[in-house]
Amino acid sequence: MSITNETATFGGGCFWCIDAAFRRVKGVLQVSSGYTGGETTEPTYKQICTGLTGHAEVVQIKFDSSLISYETLLAMFFTLHDATQLNRQGNDIGTQYRSVIYYHDSEQQAQTNQYIAKLQSQIREDIVTEVSPATTYYPAEQYHQDYYNENPEQRYCSLLIAPKLKKFEKDYKQFLVN
Numbered sequence: 364m365s366i367t368n369e370t371a372t373f374g375g376g377c378f379w380c381i382d383a384a385f386r387r388v389k390g391v392l393q394v395s396s397g398y399t400g401g402e403t404t405e406p407t408y409k410q411i412c413t414g415l416t417g418h419a420e421v422v423q424i425k426f427d428s429s430l431i432s433y434e435t436l437l438a439m440f441f442t443l444h445d446a447t448q449l450n451r452q453g454n455d456i457g458t459q460y461r462s463v464i465y466y467h468d469s470e471q472q473a474q475t476n477q478y479i480a481k482l483q484s485q486i487r488e489d490i491v492t493e494v495s496p497a498t499t500y501y502p503a504e505q506y507h508q509d510y511y512n513e514n515p516e517q518r519y520c521s522l523l524i525a526p527k528l529k530k531f532e533k534d535y536k537q538f539l540v541n
Contacts, residue, residue: 367428369426369467370426371424373421373463373465374399374420375443375462378397378503378507379510379511380444380511380527381396382394383511383528384527385436387532388439389538391424394425395500396421397422397501398501399419399498400463400465401417402416406418406501411459416459418501421463421500434478437474441482442534446462446479447486453523461493464493465496475494479494511524
């Protein structure tokens, strides 16, 4: 059986939560927290936090589309953050925390726009998720990679990420690695 390797890039606030969730999904081959969508070359976390580089905190996902569809990944992404909050997620405020999907081809662009339109028809608030072409992706510093699993007792992880993961695991049980 051959692997159909594709890439998805999602930003929905702090990348630690998105990273932790997608690491649990069957068919996801690799997850990397990082930065994209800005002007600075080789940005650092410290630079990103200023909000001046234009980058978003994102998770880049390599996945086998014969095992998990891009549309399913979209559905998962939209359950992990509030797509109606402009440039923030909870207490994380700034353009670096914007809701954004960077598409890698015209098919992803079309699927993303269709999914958002369908979702928008089901809710009252405006979805503010930016949909943009993928640009240069910069992996975040090593300590950001797999942050939740490496630091589950850290306060941010235990208070904010753990409850989201519990709900995610319940909602998407059939898609998760045992």
